Amino acid sequence: xxxxxxxxxxxxxxxxxxxxxxxxxxxxxxxxxxxxxxxxxxxxxxxxxxxxxxxxxxxxxxxxxxxxxxxxxxxxxxxxxxxxxxxxxxxxxxxxxxxxxxxxxxxxxx
Amino acid sequence: xxxxxxxxxxxxxxxxxxxxxxxxxxxxxxxxxxxxxxxxxxxxxxxxxxxxxxxxxxxxxxxxxxxxxxxxxxxxxxxxxxxxxxxxxxxxxxxxxxxxxxxxxxxxxxxxx
Numbered sequence: 490x491x492x493x494x495x496x497x498x499x500x501x502x503x504x505x506x507x508x509x510x511x512x513x514x515x516x517x518x519x520x521x522x523x524x525x526x527x528x529x530x531x532x533x534x535x536x537x538x539x540x541x542x543x544x545x546x547x548x549x550x551x552x553x554x555x556x557x558x559x560x561x562x563x564x565x566x567x568x569x570x571x572x573x574x575x576x577x578x579x580x581x582x583x584x585x586x587x588x589x590x591x592x593x594x595x596x597x598x599x
Numbered sequence: 600x601x602x603x604x605x606x607x608x609x610x611x612x613x614x615x616x617x618x619x620x621x622x623x624x625x626x627x628x629x630x631x632x633x634x635x636x637x638x639x640x641x642x643x644x645x646x647x648x649x650x651x652x653x654x655x656x657x658x659x660x661x662x663x664x665x666x667x668x669x670x671x672x673x674x675x676x677x678x679x680x681x682x683x684x685x686x687x688x689x690x691x692x693x694x695x696x697x698x699x700x701x702x703x704x705x706x707x708x709x710x711x712x
Contacts, residue, residue, distance in 0.1 A: 497639075522700050522701075524700075524701075529706075529708075530705065530706070531689060531703035531704060531705050531706050532642075532689075532701075532703050533703070534700045534701070534702070537700060576641070576642070585630045585647060585649050585655075585693070586632065586644055586647055586657065587701065589641050589642040590641060591639065591640065591641035592641055
């Protein structure tokens, strides 16, 4: 069946690096998305991976290993504004809808 | 700036009322979605639509219906609101298939009393 797992909560220090993991079990994998959601706001798109490897976008990078059913989001030089929930989502085949993880709440401490 | 607009940010309704949540997108996207988000449960799909007048049930359609008469507008209807429908409701749209992510509206926090 479909399953996406992420840690519920993580804590990191301002200026440091944090890695948020996402593992998935789906059939017909066709892409993985990361979204950021600040409290009380809508999720916003961060990254998309469909092939194995690392996608870098400024302070944020996302990695995918399809054979392992595994992705991570790497946040560097953490800032207080990075305190948010980070959602992992997977597309199966040609489905219109995404399958969502429950999200990881990231707390940044000074 | 492209947008998905939800008609209300906060809404308080009484049990048994019929509730309409409106969502409009200006990106000419084919696909539109309604989710509810509750603490610890993540995003749960209620209904989605991939074309005008087309609708598909998501994971939790009970107690809800939808309408898509025009491409840009997707409405969620709570036929008879109940307290367990108190939640954050998020509308999203996307273009076609493949590597197209969602664009979300700002959400409607609905409280049913």
